[in-house]
Amino acid sequence: MSVFSVFRTTMAVLGLHMVLLLSGSSVLISAADVDFDAASNAILSPFSGTTVKTTSDPTTSFTTRVNKTTTRPPAITKHLTEKDEEEEGPPEFECPPLGLESLRVKDNQLKASSYKRRGLGPHRGRLNIQSGIEDGDIYDGAWCAQYRDKNQWLEVDARRLTRFTGIILQGRSSIWSWDVVHTYKVQFSNDSVVWKPCMNGTKEAVFEGNQDTETPVLALFNVSTVARFIRINPQTWYQNGTQGDICLRAEVLGCPLPDPNNNYAWLTEPTESRDKLDFRHHNYMEMRKLMKLVHEECPDITRIYSIGKSYKGLKLYVMEISDNPGKHELGEPEFRYVAGMHGNEVLGRELVLNLMQYMCQEYKRENQRIVHLIKETRIHLLPSMNPDGYEIAYKKGSELAGWALGRFSYEGIDMNHNFADLNSVMWTAIELETDRSKLINHYFPIPEMYTSEEAFVASETRAVINWMQNIPFVLSANLHGGELVVTYPYDMTRDWAPREHTPTPDESFFRWLATAYASTNQVMSNPDRRPCHNKDFLRYNNIINGADWHNVPGSMNDFSYLHTNCFEVTVELSCDKFPHASELPTEWENNRESLLVYMEQVHRGIKGVIRDKDTEAGIADAIIKVEDIDHHIRSVADGDYWRLLNPGEYTVTVTAEGYLPSTRTCQVMYDYYPTICDFRLTKIPARKQKEVLPKGKLTKDLQLRLRQLRLRKLRVTTKAINQRRAAAAAKQVKKSVSGCPRWLCQNITPGRLFTGRLFAGTQLSCLDFAEPVVS
Incomplete structure (x- = not known):
């Protein structure tokens, strides 16, 4: 049983406590966790089983709820242990987030007592918002008050009566500053004028904040309160002489209450999908079950197969959708979606699972668009390339996983930097060769050093490379999260610059592909949407050359283009890497048309x-x-x-x-x-072949044999590495190295290739991962 379950059980036993706050002749009583009984105009308490009458504060119109028989424990900040997570999985909150992180809460719903500058205004006080590289621009990583006193606050307008149940707090995102709030108070209001504090018995409740800048810290209220406005009022914060500002990022947990007179209902209520799909987060076992159910429902057009295993032995399952599954048909193009390369970017995983269900259902309903797509295309859907990383993030939950937990493989490898760097091979050849007619421009071979056992290549990466070589894919998309943009190759800059426009020879078609997705996505195509974090991609029509955003050596997009026939782009699906389950129907509606339109592009050209x-x-x-x-x-x-x-x-x-x-x-x-x-x-006539064939050139049969030998060597080394790692993992005791979890830091032998870099030392510490994390 998790700490959250223990906490909820304790509340159920102890019930509700009453908080009296005199304001003239009026009395405010904070709301308990209760359900409305519409027939009797009373409230049924799930904690005590008693009927709780409602009253109202004549000054502020607060709805109040009283349970006269029981009390509740004091307000507590809750933390999860690994044992709790393993037993219970992710925490389940009584109320979902309002949507500060996902941008469902708009900028004009956030106010503050003061702020240092525009880039540190209240609109930046959102959970997991990321700053730019330079402090001082308009994209800083928190709300920061102008003054350093206890009268500063950040206010959220829910735009309707809401039962507030908790707050999640983070410090400031910055590589130059260290600003965190250690403790804070909370107040509620219905008019943003008269404020009532959150109480702990007869005293005003004080909640624990952050000790570092990135870990999200949850505080659950001992008594939930119904109001429209909520304020976070910092009490103590990090100070070091003249350094240390009041800065925070936050998310608010709350359940909107029915209100027929609410003028903002169309803005505050999540979009419901008309498709009957399984809208929730699926762990590894649940994902397997869902894929099996889809296959059982549509056995004639689906096939499930595995392309390999993760470091911890989880299979990388693929769903094939075709009118003739299991067979390549002459003239029929092969398409793939890959999701979950970064385990904490989970929206792509759920969208791919939704897409499986949707295509099966619509095929059975004889939707001609879907029928045509399935009959004319062989579709492969890989929902989770990094299942080990996903399981780590999943156990923390959508709000508490933070920005980077679960991003890497269990070995600490960023898979988007783990493919063979064929860009450098190509550009080096161009610089050295004077006769361009002798240069190759496609099907670049994988360097020998990459296929060796000593190469630090993730087993998941090796599995995907084998998959790419075995199936003649034509088009692909790699689904990520944390931004709203579509990027296209090249992802790597030619001179290792931090960012520089680096086009491929197919620049115009890649822009077409990126635009096909971005222009049909309901959020990206909205001209009034705000930027997610620190770059306004609306200026680029929501598409950008990958290298012009940031340098990504060893990306899957570049490898796919240079080593195979397949064109691939990266789709950043949402500002929130791990959206709450309540937002999944909306995200499906935002992306359904884009997913279908992009697949249809495989039929463009010759x-x-x-x-x-x-x-x-x-x-x-x-x-x-x-x-x-x-x-x-x-x-x-x-x-x-x-x-x-x-x-x-x-x-x-x-x-x-x-x-x-x-x-x-x-x-x-x-x-x-x-x-x-x-x-x-x-x-060519046989007698002329010797004249036409250049001296020293390999025949076609020999070329094919050499390619087969290289592929066989990659498979053999992959198998040997997996066996060695499995044996080592079985003997190794769980431990931490240099204060880091084992999945993030480990011993590295000298000269091993690690996420695109060579480390000369024999051991990594957490400091080796202190660089900014990008997709």
Whole structure:
């Protein structure tokens, strides 16, 4: 049983206590945790089973609730232990968050007694809001009062009567300042004029705040109170001489009450989805059950398979949706969604699970859009690439996981920096080679150092690479959270600059892809929305070149583009990495159309089959070149290919080993179907092959054999590493290193590749992870 369960049980036994506050002749009594009985105009207390009468404060119109037989324990700040989390999972709050973190609470609902400057105004006092690199701009990481006294406050207007049950507090997000509130008081009001304090018996309650800047600290009120406004009033804070401001980030827990006269109902009530889906957070076991249920409901169009295991042995499950599951059909493109690369960015996971359910239901209802998509596309959905990290965040819950807990793999690896850096390989070759005709621009091989056992590559990353190599994906999206923007390759800057626009040869089509998602997303496309954290992506139409945002070496997007035929973008789905379950229906409505429209883009451009003119057999590994675009693709095993292109006219040339080149013009239309451009190649006469084949060049068969050998080596080393890690994990006792949890810091042998960097030391400490965390 968790501490939260113990706390709730204690309250149920002890019941409610009465707080009397005299204001002239009026009396305010704080509300208890109760339910309304509409028939009797009374309140039924779930704690005591007694009927509790309601009264009203004539001055402030507070609803009051009294239980005359029992009392409740004093206000307490609650903390979870690991044992509690393992037994009970995430905490369940009586009331959901109002939505400061998710931006459901608007800027004009937040007020403060004072603030230092615009960038530290009350609108910045939101849980988990992130500051920019530089302090002093308009995107600082907290509300900070101008003055240092006990009269400062942050006020939240719920815009309707709300039963407030608790507050979650954080310190200031900054790499330059250390500002936290240690203790605080809380007041309530219905008119923002007359305020009543939260009481602890006969004294005003004082709640514990933060000891560090990032850990969210929960305080539950011993008696819930019905009001419209709530204030957080800091009492003590970190001070070091002249340093130390009153700064905080917060979330408020509260249940909105029915109010037919509320003019703000359309703004404060969450959107209900018309789709009957399982809107809740699913841990590993629940995710498996849900996928199984979808498969049982639609066995003819679904298949569940695993692409590998996490470090802790959790399988990476994929749901395939196709009219012929388990088989690649000639001419049918392969599409994938990958979610949960960062375990604490959970919205993508839930959206992918919702998408499985939705497509199954709509297919059975004969929704022609969904039927066509399933019949013409082989769809692969990976809801959780980092299940170990997710389980860590899940046990803390949506409000208490913070900004980074669960982001990394169990080994402490950021998987979005863990793929082979093929960008550097490409740019180095360009700098050294004077004859550009000899340069390759696609299918870059994985460096030997990356495939060795000594390479510090996550087992999850290796599994996804094998998956990419085994299935001829055409289009993909990597679902993240913490912002509202779609980014496209390259993600890595050429000269390792912190940020610099670094386009691919397919820049225009990547912008098309990013726009297809962003323009159909209900939140991104809203011109009146506010920025999430420290960058206003509305100025970029909610799309941006990844490297122009921040440098990400070893990203999955870049690897997919340079090593396979697949184009991939990253979708940052929401400001809140871990939204509360009550917000999932709204998030599904925001993203449903975007998810479908983006999948449909796999049918844009040209496709066809490259055959031998004499035998009609498909030709694998033929190179498809589009004039004026310096990035080629290759045909797959049966000779079919897909080249994503914007509408327009293109000159396309196909070459293959042992065949004469073939060129034709292909016209791409604006419709959601590709232009068919088949090629039939003529073999080079045997006596001329020696003249045509350049000296020292490998034949096609030998090239394919070498690629197969490299893939086999990667699989063998992955298996050996997994076996060694499993054996070590079975013997190792749980411990902490340098004050950090084992999943974050561990011993690293010299020279191992770690999230894109080489550490020369033999041991990492928490300080090695002190750099800003970005997606």
